[in-house]
Amino acid sequence: MTTNPLIGAGFTDPVFQSQSAFRALLAALSEPGTRQVVTGGIAPPDGLHAATATALLTLADYETPIWLPPGLRDDVAGAWLRFHCGAALVSEPGLAAFAVIDGASSAPLLADFNPGNDQFPDRSTTVIVQCTGLDGDEAVTLTGPGIANSRLISPAGLRPGFWAEVAANNDAYPLGVDLLLSHGDAVFGLPRSTRIGEAI
Amino acid sequence: MNAQQTWPADDASPAYNYAYLDEQTKRMIRRALLKAVAVPGYQVPFGSREMPLARGWGTGGIQVTAAIIGPDDTLKVIDQGADDTTNAVSIRRFFEKTADARTTEATAEATIIQTRHRIPEAPLRAGQIMVYQVPQPEPLRKLEPREAETRKMHAWAEYGLMQVKLYENIARFGEVTTTYDYPVMINGRYIMAPSPIPKFDNPKMHMSPALQLFGAGREKRIYALPPHTSVRSLDFEDHPFRIQSWSAPCALCAATDSYLDEVVIDDQGARMFVCSDSHHCETRRAQGHRGTMLGDAATSGLVDPSPSAVIPGDRRETRDPFRNPTEQGSGMDPGSALRSARDDDAKVEAGAKS
Numbered sequence: 001m002t003t004n005p006l007i008g009a010g011f012t013d014p015v016f017q018s019q020s021a022f023r024a025l026l027a028a029l030s031e032p033g034t035r036q037v038v039t040g041g042i043a044p045p046d047g048l049h050a051a052t053a054t055a056l057l058t059l060a061d062y063e064t065p066i067w068l069p070p071g072l073r074d075d076v077a078g079a080w081l082r083f084h085c086g087a088a089l090v091s092e093p094g095l096a097a098f099a100v101i102d103g104a105s106s107a108p109l110l111a112d113f114n115p116g117n118d119q120f121p122d123r124s125t126t127v128i129v130q131c132t133g134l135d136g137d138e139a140v141t142l143t144g145p146g147i148a149n150s151r152l153i154s155p156a157g158l159r160p161g162f163w164a165e166v167a168a169n170n171d172a173y174p175l176g177v178d179l180l181l182s183h184g185d186a187v188f189g190l191p192r193s194t195r196i197g198e199a200i
Numbered sequence: 201m202n203a204q205q206t207w208p209a210d211d212a213s214p215a216y217n218y219a220y221l222d223e224q225t226k227r228m229i230r231r232a233l234l235k236a237v238a239v240p241g242y243q244v245p246f247g248s249r250e251m252p253l254a255r256g257w258g259t260g261g262i263q264v265t266a267a268i269i270g271p272d273d274t275l276k277v278i279d280q281g282a283d284d285t286t287n288a289v290s291i292r293r294f295f296e297k298t299a300d301a302r303t304t305e306a307t308a309e310a311t312i313i314q315t316r317h318r319i320p321e322a323p324l325r326a327g328q329i330m331v332y333q334v335p336q337p338e339p340l341r342k343l344e345p346r347e348a349e350t351r352k353m354h355a356w357a358e359y360g361l362m363q364v365k366l367y368e369n370i371a372r373f374g375e376v377t378t379t380y381d382y383p384v385m386i387n388g389r390y391i392m393a394p395s396p397i398p399k400f401d402n403p404k405m406h407m408s409p410a411l412q413l414f415g416a417g418r419e420k421r422i423y424a425l426p427p428h429t430s431v432r433s434l435d436f437e438d439h440p441f442r443i444q445s446w447s448a449p450c451a452l453c454a455a456t457d458s459y460l461d462e463v464v465i466d467d468q469g470a471r472m473f474v475c476s477d478s479h480h481c482e483t484r485r486a487q488g489h490r491g492t493m494l495g496d497a498a499t500s501g502l503v504d505p506s507p508s509a510v511i512p513g514d515r516r517e518t519r520d521p522f523r524n525p526t527e528q529g530s531g532m533d534p535g536s537a538l539r540s541a542r543d544d545d546a547k548v549e550a551g552a553k554s
Binding site: 015018019020023026029030031059061097119124126144145146147173174191192 | 217218223224227228235236237238240242268270272354355356389390409425426428429430
């Protein structure tokens with residue numbers, strides 16, 4: 001998988017690139033299902049979408065363990081995150097503050113990550129799900145905080161049963177993981193407060 | 201953006217980061233904000249930093265604003281509705297200095313509105329962010345002083361105690377006597393302190409199109425309301441929630457739908473009611489609305505009654521028609537004097553020295 005063994009550059013202007021990326025992420029999670037472009041102007045390492053890499057560069061540091069699929073962890077993406085974020089890469093999904101998963105792979109399940117606990121639901125994992133596209137597949141309806149009535153999204157390249165997992169995640173509210181669906185330089189936010197329904 | 205990138209190059213500039221906080225602190229606050237948005241109304245603990253002004257003066261709101269503000273933002277800061285009181289002026293100057301921020305007094309032009317104790321009268325729009333300065337984020341604290349216990353009450357949604365408190369109010373006084381920081385239920389799950397805004401403003405939070413962020417610096421908590429989130433003020437079927445109302449309109453701009461401050465204007469018990477939202481009041485006067493006391497002032501020759509003579513931002517002449525013109529340089533208008541007198545937070549000129 002390794003094509004370029006060197007660690008690529010991170011932000012050239014960390015203060016303003018991370019600020020604009022954060023505002024996109026804040027908009028994504030406060031208005032679930034709106035497409036937000038997370039621009040950092042960086043070339044992501046192999047295996048990470050630009051939005052994924054920019055989000056982690058913006059949010060992760062030595063306080064936040066990251067879970068990566070083993071193929072990425074031992075590759076240049078893992079080295080890139082260790083170098084730029086100073087973050088520990090963990091092999092146990094339940095210990096991660098941030099995680100990157102491939103939407104199509106069958107493991108780990110969303111339930112394998114940390115849902116927080118009843119007194120501290122904020123300690124849950126934020127899971128970045130890398131898709132093959134943010135539209136074009138089965139449509140689902142989103143309702144809940146941040147959504148005026150309802151919103152339709154149809155991201156592509158998600159494993160069978162993914163939406164049932166997201167619905168189960170919402171059932172445990174206020175516990176649960178928060179999702180960012182990423183492809184290219186754009187994301188959808190899908191916090192645990194969002195309810196999933198079938199498209200009408 | 202280029203101007204910001206080269207900004208610290210000036211040797212005279214202070215040796216701190218854009219928007220004062222270091223990047224690691226901003227990341228920590230940003231992570232807390234994202235979790236707060238994902239669980240509306242839940243108080244996320246965060247590592248509140250020392251700021252160049254004392255805790256209790258809005259350090260929570262300042263840290264939230266510092267973590268979100270960027271070169272594209274326009275900042276408005278209000279204190280009890282007014283743009284021109286000490287706390288508001290100091291915080292606005294702080295961000296002008298540390299973040300090179302564009303500032304405004306116009307609600308519609310602002311992308312970030314940091315506030316102490318009011319929501320502007322002009323309706324908020326999608327894309328705006330309200331940042332509240334919160335002295336006490338825990339709505340249950342006066343009922344249960346132990347943090348370990350209130351945390352369990354939130355965890356298990358054991359909110360009976362709050363209903364009992366409201367019931368005892370009604371049993372004793374015939375109505376709920378809480379008029380500010382009136383507890384609200386968020387998204388049907390968490391009881392939240394809306395910060396000490398008057399209960400008049402509670403309905404504005406419900407399904408607001410703007411994102412609302414709350415920062416409590418001394419208590420080290422951040423919480424949030426995403427847009428279009430249900431905010432229900434607690435009440436009973438037979439004692440429904442009601443907001444304040446006034447028998448008189450604003451004495452300066454004749455508004456009947458805004459939150460009014462009562463101002464005592466002499467030692468004979470005479471009083472006037474004026475809009476607490478200074479920008480709202482000025483806008484209405486500029487549009488030609490005239491309150492009764494503004495009219496009195498015009499006939500006495502103290503102010504020019506023509507709309508063009510009302511200078512936005514300068515309320516010394518328009519706000520206090522009874523002061524001797526020769527004394528005008530001496531101090532605050534009666535509105536801010538009243539506000540200062542009843543402030544629960546100590547207020548001094550904040551640390552951003554010029």
